[in-house]
Amino acid sequence: MLLLPFLIEVDSRGLTVRLRGVTTRLPWESVEALTVTEIAESWHLDIRLAPGMKLGGRLPSKRDRQRVYTLLPMDEFTVAPDEVIAALQRCGGDRIDAEQYLQHLAARRTLARFVAEYNAEQRRTAAEKGGGSSAGSDLRQRAESPE
Known part of the structure; x- marks a missing residue:
């Protein structure tokens, strides 16, 4: 078409x-x-x-x-x-x-920043301990999956 x-x-x-x-x-x-x-x-x-x-x-x-x-x-x-x-x-x-939409965008950006900071902190902690952790990827998957 x-x-x-x-x-x-x-x-x-x-x-x-x-x-x-x-x-x-x-x-x-x-x-x-x-x-x-x-x-x-x-x-x-x-x-x-x-x-x-x-x-x-x-x-x-x-x-x-x-x-x-x-x-x-x-x-x-x-x-x-x-x-x-x-x-x-x-x-x-x-x-x-467009107020509701702008609030929606702001909330998505805030959540994305939080997830990025959380995952970076998890990687730092894991690196300091000398091991790996999947907690950050678990949080990212939960944040991206619809409920």
Whole structure:
């Protein structure tokens, strides 16, 4: 199956979104909200438009009786998710709601740092004792496995 590329351009006047070969220019006044939401253990960028506005190339879903379009999973952008959110916040201001996602990223980074520091400490301790230990790899496996 051939999938056409997704493109989103952000500037001070609004968004230009290209989905499935259809380009839609959305001035900021027509965008009620851009949110990053968790759907089935994946984070997605959603857009809610003002009444009467439509986004070409995508069918909306109804949430709280409002038309919402899911644009793209955050991990499928070609730039880092932090950069995507920063650009949207710079231009879209308070229309952007990514707080839960940013907290999720911060928690993942904190956990990764903790695991790395713990494993380094375990290796140091094992080296000082002159033996090996699998405790660090056990912790890494538990931290990476879904529960």
